[in-house]
Amino acid sequence: MKNIHTLSRIVLPLAVIFASFSAIFIRWSNAPALIIAFYRMLIAFLLVLPYSLAKPGQVSRRDLLLSVASGVFLGIHFATWISSLHYTSVASSVLLVNTHPVMVFLISRFILREGGSRREFLFVLVTVLGSSVLSWGDLGRGSNVLWGDFLAVMGAVSVGVYMVLGRIVRRRVAVAKYTFLVYGTSGATLLLINISADTRFYPYPSREFLLFFALAFVCTILGHSIYSWALKYVPSTFLSVTVLIEPVAAGIMAYFFFGEVPSVLNGIGAGIILYGIYGYSHASYLRQAPVPPKK
Secondary structure (H helix, E strand, O other), X not given: OHHHHHHHHHHHHHHHHHHHOHHHHHHHOOOOHHHHHXXXXXXXXXXXXXXXXXXXXXXXHHHHHHHHHHHHHHHHHHHHHHHHOOOOOHHHHXXXXXXXXXXXXXXXXXXXXXXXXXXXXXXXXXXXXXXXHHHHHXXXXXXXXXXXXXXXXXXXXXXXXXXXXXHHHOOOOOHHHHHHHHHHHHHHHHHHHHHHOOOOOOOOOHHHHHHHHHHHHHHHHHHHHHHHHHHHHOOHHHHHHHOOHHHHHHHHHHHHHHOXXXXXXXXXXXXXXXXXXXXXXXXXXXHHOXXXXXX
């Protein structure tokens, strides 16, 4: 067990770095945002399919419905967030979508009526303030940029719902079955969205399909899936710092690959958001951690 904990400390930062390549791969692609989202989830579903089928297990009707709902919101997340990258900067998009812990708190507190500490709520307000400052910095860059910021926030809201539903289902359903159901439903949701938008599914150059595969394998399987596995074994303080890697890494890569330089207000807003995410994550996991018995 000690080896697993050590391995998770190594794997978790790597998984977050893999996930941070999402925005870069998306920016490199010339395909429509909804198509990128669809092929990403379709390929990810096909990659986990053999492993999921090899794992026996039953899923109740309630958990099946919750898993399907979770997959729908995951599909909406990718549709909105990937679309945001066509309007706003990589740094703004990734920072805003990574406010999803705040969305989880708000959904859990005000919809599910679950508990939450005042310290968590304080850092929620800090993150909202940072998001406002960041978007204020984007104000002078045109309405399209603000639309991109809005789509990124919608991506955070939808992935927050996905996480809340997933937390409920994962108490009873193994990760293999849950991933199979969620990725499949997400792909089907994006299929319907693309059909309703009358988006063409083919042809696209082979370069595009290589990027779709990279998004599915590098960012989803090596990124998000391994990240979910490692969460079980790392302490809260380590996790609180690790979650900050993705927006920072994506912003640095965007500077070198695309020459994106944030404005002063963007930088101030980014700093406030990072502080808010760190503080909230740390406070949340401290609240949920079991209290050791008195000696």
